[in-house]
Amino acid sequence: MRKVSVITVNFNQPSVTEALLDSVISDSYFRRMEVIVTDNGSKNSPINLWNAKYPNITFIHSEQNLGFAGGNNLAIQAAKGEYLFLVNNDTEFTPGLVEQLVSTLDANPGVGIISPKIRFFHQPDMIQYAGFTPMNYSTCRNKCIGEFEKDSGQYDHTTGPTGYIHGAAMMVRREALDKAGLMSENFFLYYEEIDWCERIKRAGFGVWVDPAALIYHKESVSVGKTSPLKEYFMNRNRILFIRRNAPFFSKILFSLHFSLLVVPRNILTYLARKRPVLTIYLFKAIWWNLTHSKNSQDTGYPLNKIT
Known part of the structure; x- marks a missing residue:
């Protein structure tokens, strides 16, 4: 065996x-x-x-x-x-x-x-x-x-x-x-x-x-369903995954989709749930991808805040 x-x-x-x-x-x-x-x-x-x-x-x-x-x-x-x-x-x-x-x-x-x-x-x-x-x-x-x-x-x-x-x-x-x-x-x-x-x-x-x-x-024991940690890494890594794996033309289409649909929708969702602070972490996620290589080991998130 x-x-x-x-x-x-x-x-x-x-x-x-x-x-x-x-x-x-x-x-x-x-x-x-x-x-x-x-x-x-x-x-x-x-x-x-x-x-x-x-x-x-x-x-x-x-x-x-x-x-x-x-x-x-x-x-x-x-x-x-x-x-x-x-x-x-x-x-x-x-x-x-x-x-x-x-x-x-x-x-x-x-x-x-x-x-x-x-x-x-x-x-x-x-x-x-x-x-x-x-x-x-x-x-x-x-x-x-x-x-x-x-x-x-x-x-x-x-x-x-x-x-x-x-x-x-x-x-x-x-x-x-x-x-x-x-x-x-x-x-x-x-x-x-x-x-x-x-x-x-x-x-x-x-x-x-x-x-x-x-x-x-036991879903969501580790991370809160709407925590800044989750919103930051879900958005950051969604973009990063496409940067690392998608064909060139799909990257262009994804950029348009994310900018014109995902970002406005997420912001409206944060406001409706009275969690406007999450907007900051959404833009931090985008900014990280604009300023870091797809292989960067810098998470862009203060790890000492992860409890």
């Missing part, structure tokens, strides 16, 4: 991470796993307590918050598995999850990365993700398949190619990782897994979803 490295990142949420670890330990595949947790610059690192509580799990401490990609990349570089299963710390495993994904990758050697079906933890019969449609590079929009639908098994036999995996749970083949490289850390938060899929595709591998495998996700 394949050795699987299960990787997650903790940032100031020890109880949330422990719930994930407890679900991982109860998985029937656990004896063939190594589990690695990056504590990503937490204010009060729980690693000393965790070492005693979870002696069969590896904990890595980073003095600073490296972001989603950076925290995962730190663990990836220590991992030894043939398959690496990156999961958000606010997910919980279901029985047979890992075994199902391993079986699908084993049977399809051309697949580089795969996600399970995701349901909302607090609405456990509702789907969050059963695949993505391809990206429209002119708008940087696509559709999440199955989102908000009641799960009646309608997608359980649709295992196969998808537009993108979901960053909350993604199993990558070591060979694909070696060819495509680590996730790009200059995204810091949001879009890095979508960009990673583009690079995995260019390396010659397929991107799949396996809805026969299931994981639960």
